[in-house]
Structures are given as C-alpha cells and as structure tokens.
Amino acid sequence: MEYDFKKVEKKWQDYWYSHDCFKAIDFDSKPKYYALIEFPYPSGAGMHIGHIKAYSSMEVVSRKRRMQGYNVLFPIGFDAYGLPTENYAIKNNIHPRIVTDRNILTFTNQLKSVGLSFDFDRVIDTTKEDYYKWTQYIFLRLFKKKLAYKSFTYVNYCPTCKVVLANEDSQGGHCDRCGSEVIQKQKDVWFLKITDYSQKLLDGLDEVDYPARVKQEQINWIGKSVGAEINFKIKQNNENLTVFTTRPDTVYGVTFMVIAPEHEIIEKYSSCITNLDAIKEYQIAAQKKTEFQRTQINKDKTGIKIEGLTGINPITGKEIPIYVADYVMTGYGTGAIMAVPAHDTRDYEFAKKFNIDIIPVIEGGDISKEAFTDIETGTMINSDILNGLSVKDAKDKIIEYLESNSIGHKMVNYKMKDWAFNRQRYWGEPIPIINCPNCGYVSDDNLPLKLPYIENFKPGNDGESPLADIKEYVNCKCPKCGKDAKRETDTMPQWAGSSWYFLRYCDPRNDNELANMEKLKYWLPVDWYNGGMEHVTRHMIYSRFWNNFLFDEGLVPVKEPYKKRTCIGLILGRDGQKMSKSLGNTVDPLEIVNEYGADTLRVYILFIGEYDQPAPWSDEGIKGVKRFLERVLRFDEKLNDKEGYSPSLENLIHKTIKEVGNDIENIKFNTAISKLMVLSNAYSKEESITKDDLMVLLKLLNPFAPHMCEEINEKIGNKECMVFSKWPDYDEAKTIDNEIDIAVQVNGKLRGTFKIAKDSSKEEMERRAFEVENVKVHINGKEIKKVIVVPNKIVNIVAI
C-alpha cells in the first residue's frame, strides 16, 4: 500500500478546518479546558522548528482533552508590533502593515500545514485597531489609577536603533536587537508602576502550579529584601540622610556612609561642601559609564570623600565620613547606605582602599583578612545594648529601638523597577495621552487612537518617534479645556499587546469591552500555559501584573491568569549548537514536512528527548520515527474478525493506556511515544490483531500523529472522525502482571532470577530463591547471615 502523506495530510487538514473541529464553544456544558501557547511574532522568516516544539505539547494535551470530553479553547494569534518588522520595512521600503499582513498569512498556512488544532476563528492580531483599542484602554485605566506616569530620567538608549530601551532589553550593556553598546540619555518617558504590585506578584506564586525554577526566577526578579530605613544626621545642618539596610543589627559596625553619585544631597547642601569641584568631576565620570560598566563586579572600587558634610550615627552618636561612590545605585533603596566593612565585601574593599576603620560586630571571622559575611547566625559584640544577643534577637531589638525613638523603621525593598513603557518608534500602539499646557497630561478617551498610516516611518532623530513629525497627529485640542495641546508621540513597548492577549481570546470580537465578564468567568484561568524559559520573567510578570490590576478594577474574574506553566527546551542544530542563521545550522520545518510529513515531524520533535531539556536535531533519528509510523499504517492488513482485545495483548494494552496518559500529563512525551512503540512492536509479533486492539493504538497515537490515525480510522470503516473519539479507559487490575520476575542477589550482587505468581508469600519467595542453581554455587560453604525479601521485587541473601 502506498501512503501518500502529502495528499492524506492535506485532506484531513481541509476536513478539520472546514468542519470547525477545533472550535471552542462559549458556555458549552462540557467542562472547559483552556490550553495556551505563547503567540508568535510573525517574522518574515516564517515558522521556526522551535515554534512547532513549543506548540506541540499543548497540541497533544488539547487533542487528548477533546477526546476526554472537554470543551477546549486552544487559540492562536499574532504578537505583531515590534522592531524586526519595522526594520525590515525600512530596509525594503514596504509599509509594516503590508509586511505584517503578509507574514501572518504565511504563518497561518504554515501552522495549518502541520495540522495544529488551533481555533482559527479566534485569531487575534495585536496591531489591529479592534485589538489595540483595548490595549490603549487598559493603559488609560492604569493612568487614571496613577499607575502610569511620566518621569524625567536616565534611560538606556541604543544609538543604532535610535530607541530608548528598558533595562530588560539591554542586559549586559548591549541592545537586545542589534548588539550595539547602550548609552545613557536623559529623557521624559512613560513608566508603569509595576512596583506597586511587587508583593501581590510574589504572593500570587503561592496559588499557581509553576515549575520550581520558574517561581524562583520570578522571586529573584522581584527581589524582595526586608530590613530597615535608618535616619542618619548630617552634623553641619542637622538634616536627615536616610539609608536602607537589611542588617540594622550591624549598626554599631558602621564606620562610614556612601551615597550614589546622583544623590540629591550633593545639590541640596552644595554650599557646605568644600571639595565640590572634585565631586562634580566624579559625578560626570560616573554618568558616562553605562549601567553595564557600573555593575561590573570585579572592577576596583572608586569614590570620593565629601568634605564639609559629616554623618552622625543615630545610635552611637559617632561622627563618620560620607563618600560618593558609584557602587551605590540611585535606583535602589534610598541611594545611600550605611557601610559596615567588617561584614560586607563591598564595604570592606572600599574601607581597605580608603583606610577606613573596620569594626566587627558579630563574633567569628578574621577581619584582618576579609569581610566576615557568614552572619545569618552568630552573637553580637562591640554593640553596646545588643551585646551577647543572637543576630535574630538583635534585629528585633534594634528595630524596636529605632521605631520608639523615631530614628528609623522597618522597611521592605524590591529590586524590580518600574516598567519603562515607551518606544520611540512607529510600529507600536500609540499612547492615548495629550499634553495640555493648561491641564497637564490628559487621557484621550476617544479610542482607538489610530496609528496614522504614514509613508516615512523611519525613526526620528535624537530618540524621537517618527510620529513627532506629523503635525496633524501631534497638534490637537485638549479634551478637558479645548485649548491647543500636543499628543504623546511615543508608542508602547513590544510587551504591551502580549500582556493581556489571553483575555481577548475568550471574547475576540467584542467591540464594547475588552472581554465579556461572563465569558471570562467561563474560560479563565488558563489551565495550562506552555512557553519559553526566556519569557518567564518579563512577559509572565508583566502579564500577571496587568491581570492582577484588571482584577482589582473588576474587569477580570481571577487574580492569577495562569494556573499551570511548563517550559520548553530548545531544539539545537545538528551540530549541538543553538540554531542560528549565522551558524547556518537551522532546520526548516517545512522542508521536513515536505520530506517526511507533518505526523513524522510532530512525533519526532516530541520523541527527541526530555521536553524541557535542549536536544540536538538528528536527521537519522527522524527516520526511526518514520519507520514506526509506517509499521502502524500496515496493521490494518492483519486484522481478524474477533472482538475485544486479544488475550495475549490485553495486559500490555491496559498498561499502555495508563502510562501514555500519565506521561502526557507529566510532559514526558518521549517516554509516551516509546511506550506506543513497545505496544506496536507487540502487535507486530502477533499473527493477527483485533479491530479493538488497533483502535486503542490509534486513539493513543492520535494526539501525536492525527492525520495518519484519521486515515486508518476511515480505512477500517469508521464513519466518525477521531477528533472527538473517546480516549480509552484502562482497568487498573489488568495493568498488573500475574507473573513477576524476581531477582535474587547474594551479597548485593545479582545471581539469578525466577518467575513467581504476584503477591506470593515471603516464605515462598525465599524458598524459591535458594533453588536457583547459580545462587547455590555462590552460597556454597558460606554461613547465611540474613535474607532480605521484598515482595514482588527481590530476594537478597547475605552470606559470609
């Protein structure tokens, strides 16, 4: 029999998509299941092999759920705003709208050519007015709750892309997109106050099912630390200089203070400072450094003492010098620290370099050599009222002291910074804000605020958006007072549209609200969200923030959007390196589909290795999968007329149903497929098999290789397509073997095996163990010390 996979796969794709097989039905009485994948950015390069791997896990789960009787929502869309499209458009002089539409069309066809069971009726495109209208709406809700604000600040600026970058997009001091070195630039830009949700985002992690490492990464990203703020006095003017510390208990060890170069007191008290010129010089030098250079850990400590300002330790009354140094960051805590060189490596290095006293306040360590930082436990010394206390008690006592004397209080700090919510680019959601000289920033509630269709979308000079050049866009009337005003010309960052797309899927065509509450109540939360490790911090935290906010606004019914999250491991190139165009080691999924068929590709991608681990592509490996599927294709030739399962296969069938089901739920697709191979190998060895035998295999295989299974199903005379065929049940009692192999060890070494009925008594097992010939040889002439019998498993004889 010739199996023409191209023809067959096309046939079933046409059937499924034209018969609405994957349509999610609002308010259906079946239990709902919402499976989500990270929607793609429709790049010109089209679908990558990684996309298929990323989608295939939820694809298998969705198909299985449909067979289990669920009403499944498995949607797809396009996160289409962003730089690559815009850069491509500029280079080729084609409008990004045209490029985007073209790419989405290509992508859609490619997705369908793999037979993915998305509900294509709910497709969303973040760049369409009916979608970004609601992205703008959410922004305005944030603005009205003062969670969106404009601030004059230093920003990371990429001189090549001519855009301001979020810290997240410029890690390592280089632009995420082009790799250019990022420079610091002052600009007035929009921020979202995600920091107001720091604690909520932490607390939410307790109620969701994410892998431990995912939670840990989010916890680290948010970076909570508990400590205290303490007001030190400045001797010359009796003003406060407030510091944040996680170790208020070490306050007796403070021998100097350090402020960040940007700290306001330099300007404020400049009249007191006698070496102002030198300090200004240091400030300028620090400003020139990029964020990256400043955070290089191994570089020498630099700094300069402020002459004319002296700090006073509010606990001891001792006078201490104040330094400016760029190892203190302006954006964290108060931008000023109390330095305890005896117990902090950075302070220690600084103190050594500037010859400052080092006073240990916790017992242990040798401060002549290095800072003693292992101080979670220990006993306080040199600390007056804290002497002799444990670290924990000292913390409590000093905070109580600070609070009762109004010189400080308990304080929590987070590393996470507010979200820089702006791009100086054309291809993004316009920010619907009007700047009125009279009223200040005013929301433009007339949504959508359309992105004008312009010819010149190249970035403006000096970090301005190209929209700034369009007079008729910029110039407008203030909605409040009616006077002449100017429109915001920055657009939203790439992360905006993806921060709420999972909500829109629940009600994608709603023109009156971002999504109907009843529909959201029906579908949310997302039951299972699969995607890349690289989106675990940025995208996931941003979208959890938006969802939490919308919950507070009463617009969504759940706090946490994603009930369960799993992550995918990369498919590496044939050479074991990460696939990249520059290395020339990419694998084109369409070529593979063309050569082997979609089913083979789908199965191979999941068989290649552990789903969340990286694994190299192998052209040899895929052939084995092809052979397996072709063997299954031939089973219809050996069907007999009997009913039910063949007695010789029954046990294995029940076992396979159980294990394949479990493996799918535990994202262990590689072992699920290997168990299907084992079952099919058993079928091969049979003279003939029953139709029921075959149907079980087809049903278990259907989520992985659906085209082929449909074809066989039809060929053997079944009328109904397999999408809603019933997932097979198993009988627990029949998964257990009646006869068990028992291993016999002598002194821990395997010396033989025997078969015995399951649940045989210990006595019986022991008796049989001693009958094994090779066992007799090994215990000959020795004294039996002990016999360990583990029912249904093993007998170990200890003999000396």
Added chain:
RNA sequence: GCCCGGGUGGCGGAAUAGGUAGACGCACAGGACUUAAAAUCCUGCGGAAGGCGACUUCCUUACGGGUUCAAUUCCCGUUCCGGGCACCA
C-alpha cells in the same frame, strides 16, 4: 560571587518513596528476500576475560568518600557543562 538545572553505551535518551542499569530509537554488524539496490523482515549490539556451547566471572551511571543487605537514586567533598541573577546595601 550567589541561585537553579545537568553529567548514564558509538549517539539521542530510559529507569530514582533505594531493589535485575542501559527501555525505546538511531548508528553499526551478520543473515533472509531481490538480477541488483532501496524498502522490509530476522538476529546481535556497554567494556574486558574465559568456554565449542547454553553460559560464567569481573568492571561500568563525571571523580573521590560515606550510609545501607542493596546506591544512577540518599549524604559529604571535588570537577566539568548549561541557564538565571548580580556592587541590590
């Protein structure tokens, strides 16, 4: 520097409430079918040694220790690879 993963045949990888290491697949070798090749089917396949032989023995889960009747699995130390965070006070 800190926090997570991971190290098993020629290769991708199985097996951990401790209990026959190497499932499944690839590659390779031998055989069947064929005029031939491809495809397919059968057999073997961690390493070493012994035996004509069914077999037997020793070694083997990065390295070194430990706990245990029994360790890929648990504990301690070392090392290498991957990811995340990083002068965060």
